[in-house]
Amino acid sequence: MRTVRLLLIGFGNVGQAVAELVLSKEAEIRSVHGLALQVVGIGTASHGLAQDPDGLSLSRALGLVRRGGDLRQFSRQPIPSDIEELIRHTQAEALLESIPVNYESGQPAIGYLTSALERGMHAITANKGPVIHAFAPLTALAASHGRQFRFEATVMDGAPIFSLWREGLPAARLDSFRGILNSTTNLILTLMEQGRSFDAAVAEAQRLGIAESDPSGDTEGWDAAIKVAILVTVLMGVPIGLGQVQRRGIDGLTEVDIRQASEAGRRWKLVCGAKRIGERVEARVGPEQLDPGDPLFHVMGTSSAVTFVSDVLGELTISESAPGPRTTAYGMLADLINCVRPSSAATPSPSLTAA
Numbered sequence: 001m002r003t004v005r006l007l008l009i010g011f012g013n014v015g016q017a018v019a020e021l022v023l024s025k026e027a028e029i030r031s032v033h034g035l036a037l038q039v040v041g042i043g044t045a046s047h048g049l050a051q052d053p054d055g056l057s058l059s060r061a062l063g064l065v066r067r068g069g070d071l072r073q074f075s076r077q078p079i080p081s082d083i084e085e086l087i088r089h090t091q092a093e094a095l096l097e098s099i100p101v102n103y104e105s106g107q108p109a110i111g112y113l114t115s116a117l118e119r120g121m122h123a124i125t126a127n128k129g130p131v132i133h134a135f136a137p138l139t140a141l142a143a144s145h146g147r148q149f150r151f152e153a154t155v156m157d158g159a160p161i162f163s164l165w166r167e168g169l170p171a172a173r174l175d176s177f178r179g180i181l182n183s184t185t186n187l188i189l190t191l192m193e194q195g196r197s198f199d200a201a202v203a204e205a206q207r208l209g210i211a212e213s214d215p216s217g218d219t220e221g222w223d224a225a226i227k228v229a230i231l232v233t234v235l236m237g238v239p240i241g242l243g244q245v246q247r248r249g250i251d252g253l254t255e256v257d258i259r260q261a262s263e264a265g266r267r268w269k270l271v272c273g274a275k276r277i278g279e280r281v282e283a284r285v286g287p288e289q290l291d292p293g294d295p296l297f298h299v300m301g302t303s304s305a306v307t308f309v310s311d312v313l314g315e316l317t318i319s320e321s322a323p324g325p326r327t328t329a330y331g332m333l334a335d336l337i338n339c340v341r342p343s344s345a346a347t348p349s350p351s352l353t354a355a
């Protein structure tokens with residue numbers, strides 16, 4: 001049995017779901033993969049930091065944070081003063097980072113992931129910021145240390161998008177893709193079709209814990225646009241930023257628009273897409289009125305779906321239903337196992353290696 005020491009940075013919805021998944025799949029991961037996962041450090045913004053080289057009790061950490069407690073209570077001395085010190089002092093094999101996205105710079109997550117890679121850890125994130133702002137340098141840094149930078153959970157949560165292209169589709173060229181990549185807006189549009197106003201639909205999505213207290217990242221299309229930019233950068237090999245994605249959100253759609261579409265047997269969706277045009281890629285996010293013949297017409301509620309068109313397979317569709325912190329956590333756990341299991345190559349395949 002090989003012990004794999006982990007450092008969790010971010011212990012909110014996703015970080016806690018990672019801890020729950022590690023607990024619930026402990027026996028399976030031991031018997032199938034021969035790996036004993038041990039969390040030796042946890043870092044948060046306001047719930048403190050904890051480290052113990054012999055392993056922290058995840059059930060205790062979950063209970064403590066959920067009661068609003070401070071993780072320092074059960075950290076071994078000396079307690080690190082900040083996240084960077086925690087990363088420096090923790091002898092972990094992988095860092096799993098799940099802090100809130102910073103659309104503008106990707107920081108401070110890029111700094112955390114960089115420090116981890118420099119100390120020989122694999123770097124795994126659920127956070128889109130570091131991927132869009134630092135995919136190339138983090139991938140190169142990982143390769144130079146014989147480690148991996150993985151980010152499966154950043155697009156469609158646990159659905160294996162990047163693994164599919166990394167392991168399942170060698171020598172395939174992605175020519176275009178089209179899909180619904182933002183669950184929150186899809187739920188809001190579904191609720192509006194059921195007769196709710198935009199504001200009432202947003203409020204309901206917030207009550208269900210799907211929309212954030214400030215929903216503009218979703219409703220204005222930023223979340224969808226960053227996912228499009230990530231897919232274009234990583235899978236199409238054309239590095240683009242958020243500014244190169246034509247973006248419109250659903251905030252301009254009214255109840256009348258939704259009702260008129262419905263009466264005509266059609267449906268509004270926030271559609272994401274990109275296609276190669278010569279050496280460049282055209283990328284976009286915007287509301288489209290779809291008819292029932294469109295496969296995206298049937299993607300309802302929090303579900304999402306993407307159809308890839310490649311030079312070898314034609315159309316290949318992946319869809320996901322009922323996403324949430326647990327499916328996101330699974331994306332991170334899958335990344336971790338793929339990084340550390342014996343059959344895994346330390347260096348990513350050329351299709352996922354930054355130019």
Ligand SMILES: NC(=O)c1ccc[n+]([C@@H]2O[C@H](COP(=O)([O-])OP(=O)(O)OC[C@H]3O[C@@H](n4cnc5c(N)ncnc54)[C@H](OP(=O)(O)O)[C@@H]3O)[C@@H](O)[C@H]2O)c1
Nearest residue numbers: 010011012013014044045046047098099101126127324325
């Ligand atoms: N929720 C999902 O289903 C989902 C799906 C896909 C991707 N993601 C991505 O996953 C990430 C985490 O989402 P979440 O829902 O878990 O967020 P969350 O519940 O707000 O948790 C964020 C965690 O990060 C900590 N944190 C905040 N700023 C920090 C900093 N500067 N340094 C260290 N720790 C910091 C917070 O500390 P405190 O505990 O002290 O507040 C908290 O523990 C985001 O990037 C999100 O976009 C989430």
